[in-house]
Amino acid sequence: VTPMLGTKYSGGGKWGNWGCMIGTIAGLFIFPPWGILIGPFAGAVIGELLGGKKSAEAFKAGLGAFIGFLFSVVVKVSVCGYFIYCFVAALF
Numbered sequence: 227v228t229p230m231l232g233t234k235y236s237g238g239g240k241w242g243n244w245g246c247m248i249g250t251i252a253g254l255f256i257f258p259p260w261g262i263l264i265g266p267f268a269g270a271v272i273g274e275l276l277g278g279k280k281s282a283e284a285f286k287a288g289l290g291a292f293i294g295f296l297f298s299v300v301v302k303v304s305v306c307g308y309f310i311y312c313f314v315a316a317l318f
């Protein structure tokens with residue numbers, strides 16, 4: 227969901243959001259583990275190009291999807307670190 231929000235906030239439309247979602251799912255199965263990184267970006271760019279946007283706007287939407295993905299990774303690692311902290315604190 228976070229890469230789709232990155233696409234939306236970087237100027238992408240519904241074509242970019244659908245492309246991002248399809249690219250994420252396809253990247254998981256077609257080209258793991260790099261497909262997880264490349265899929266949202268490529269999907270958003272291809273979706274925006276199919277939606278009729280110029281290549282610069284499509285690239286901006288793809289970059290937003292990639293930044294959204296990176297942000298979601300940072301949030302997930304932070305939450306996992308907090309859970310580990312709580313577990314270790316409960317032991318002592």
